[in-house]
Amino acid sequence: MMAAATVIMIGYRVGRAHAAWRDLRATKRDVPAKRKIAWSHTRPLLLGTLFALATFFATLFAAAYDAGR
Numbered sequence: 664m665m666a667a668a669t670v671i672m673i674g675y676r677v678g679r680a681h682a683a684w685r686d687l688r689a690t691k692r693d694v695p696a697k698r699k700i701a702w703s704h705t706r707p708l709l710l711g712t713l714f715a716l717a718t719f720f721a722t723l724f725a726a727a728y729d730a731g732r
Contacts, residue, residue: 673711682704
């Protein structure tokens, strides 16, 4: 259940970030505002990915430590 929710959330975030950057490239004016919107969609994706990776590696480390004891 948690994995399915994570996949859906990551897919949504990737789609929104991609659409925001595509909108930025499509417009010639209003670039600073569009760039701010694009980063506002990309930042949570990056932070969420880093958090998921950190959690994954912490779990692996804890399992390896526990197996070694």
